Amino acid sequence: MPTRPGLLDRVEQYAAAAPLPDARLVAAGPLDVPIGSPAWPYPARPRPGARSVSAADVRAAVALQEDAGLPAAVEWVEERTPSLGAAARAAGLVVTEFPLLVVDDPVELLLPAGVRLYLVGAEDPRLPHYQHLLETAFTPQAEGARDGRTPAEDARTAVLRERVLTGRTVLMVAVEDGQPVAVGSHHPVDVGDCEVSEVVGVASSPRRRGRGVGAALASALVAQARETADLVFLTAGDDDVARVYERVGFAQVGTTGVADRLPSPD
Template sequence: MSAPRLLDRIERYFTLAPLADARVHTAGPLRVPIGSAEWPYPARPEPGREAEVSLADVRAAIALQEQAGLPVALEWLGDHCRGLAQVARQAGLVVDELPLLVADDPVEVLLPAEVRLYLVGADDPRLGLYQRLAELAFANPRPAVAVPAGAGRGVPDVALDDPGPTELPPTEVLRERVATGRTVMMVAVDDGQPVAIGSHQPVDVDGTEVSEVVGVATLPRFRGRGLGAGLTSALVEHARQTADLVFLAAGDDDVARVYERAGFAWVATSCLAERPTH
């Protein structure tokens, strides 16, 4: 499939993905999904209208998100509108450019022998714990896939502290998404402790399934063992049982190169504009 055709299908995926969770408002050519703060979606330009987005449109989208108590975020394919980054910066947002890759010829990456991988069900009593794992892992951002051996040594661990399902419930949005198959979650467990997490999110795109791999994260002390790479490989294998296109956005160029060695192809750049953090 040609790169333009791939990007068209990915754009279509992003158009359809919010519809089950949010009402889509408009701010000029921007689509602004308004739903639960537990599962927010960024605003995106209407496909084919990226170049029309003005500073007033971005500010209007920001106002809609703020009124709904949602995080301010705008996302688009950089290859379709290079001028939008400047508009977003004028609105006070910080723009990150993330490599966008598709599973072209995936290579199986095995997890360490002592690590077990589980498909998470909606009734799993530790679902809230897995959600907390992802929050903790992303709060300590270091490479989560295929870093050099030993790189995780000396990194302070994060206490997961499993207080039990009655004290650490998952969000109802997550439970419902897992129950309906709109989020397929896997967890890697080492010696009974969940240490890495990841998901893929399938969407029916005009009669064929497309899925995005998201949220692959490993707790700091367990990095450097290839857990993220192995987990991603398993997610792609699962997704490709029903999806004919699987894609992901890598955190940076170095992580993208790791995915390329695992059989992914770098096809575009995904731009994400957010409020600056202080």
């Protein structure tokens, strides 16, 4: 496990800075609630240094989000704000914990033969498709042809194009036989006098899994991020996924807490 001091502090500072270009922060007790476009929502988070959060604070944050048409969501570093999980449950949210990892000893993994890696530009005509694969993690429905797009999807794509254009999102795709087989991104943010980036949404096609494509793409994202970033981190979906990231040089340093509402039944 990495022993550099201040890693979790820098993750918290990143999370506090990331919404600032897109949203205004509204206080709900010790929680900061970013109020911005529903096309690119940010969760409420405890203010850096806050240690105690109550159920009333969480309910106030959720009320602000729902009044703004945003999803109810709170995230935190468990080791920094251990009271938040119980507070979120008492406020009626569902709490899940995920491994939090940082790049410790990066490993370069090669893509399988025949797979090529591309940086996606803001004007790439397939960017909406890549975004859909990012959001749906290559479900069978996502990989097939789709008829039409919703206004919400168009709005999210417009935000993503702007983020890619300005360098706030770096999007990569691995392609084989002309078709995407893996996608992923990282989001650099200036934190004080350094840059920190979060790797987000690495996913690979179920038909290509077991060949190391996703791990190789994650390795390439880390290498690209580290050209300018002092710290690269991510939240893994579960312990099995965390072990995949450990293959490319990540190490677990903590736990990310996530609280939201159960999806409504269809």
